[in-house]
Amino acid sequence: MSPDRLSRTFAALADPTRRAILTRLRSGARTVNELAAPHAMSLPAISKHLKVLEHCGLITRGRASRWRPCRLKAAPLKEAVDWMEQYRRHWEDRLDRLEEYLQQLQHPPQAPSHERKK
Amino acid sequence: MSPDRLSRTFAALADPTRRAILTRLRSGARTVNELAAPHAMSLPAISKHLKVLEHCGLITRGRASRWRPCRLKAAPLKEAVDWMEQYRRHWEDRLDRLEEYLQQLQHPPQAPSHERKK
DNA sequence: ACATTATTAAACCACATGGTTAAATAAAAG
């Protein structure tokens, strides 16, 4: 039961090594060795990270003779940002206080919802 | 060695149950029981999810008599979106093709960068 | 005092994750 793509994307982004790889790919396609170089870990470890990124669609891999150049595909990031954008109003300070005030009107701390009538 | 907050935030968002909880909290504070109700899992499971969300700052918990109302705090989402925004130009179609063309000029598939013999 | 309600803690389990080393594969170079 593999999770949905949004979940896979967020999971992929949760690792600093993988984020570093994506950042590196912003300036163009790179081979596995090139991507591995800056990191203090084995090549198989990097290979696994790349597989994770590929599996959620954040990179694609071509074949150029004996190299497998990785290329950034940012589409899943759009999907993720779109999900988060729903919350923009919640993190913008101006509305935050009003927000909380309205929330308290709806759900006074003394008697949280549960059994209220419609 | 607990990971940085950005990593924790992405990890928190990688679970559909937790995203559903956050979505629910957009309309105001809710008690643990209220949040658990729509989900087919035990209360301790929900309690753990809330702990994850709290630990990365996506929710705060107050104390109102015997209830622990959870309240959304979207600030970490801003941090996450800010990171992703760097990639906006990569997912906007118009630039995508030009992007790839320029990347190929820089890193031709036949002989990737670093140890090319002249 | 006792039972009820809301929530958390503890102990446990299956499986995923992130790393390792050693070996396999594939293409290019000598």
Add this chain to the structure above:
DNA sequence: CTTTTATTTAACCATGTGGTTTAATAATGT
């Protein structure tokens, strides 16, 4: 053909994650 280079696979290991059930805690209601 043999060696070298680039990368992946396999097997393994420690730790983390997401769930369970049972028990503890804490405040309220009777």
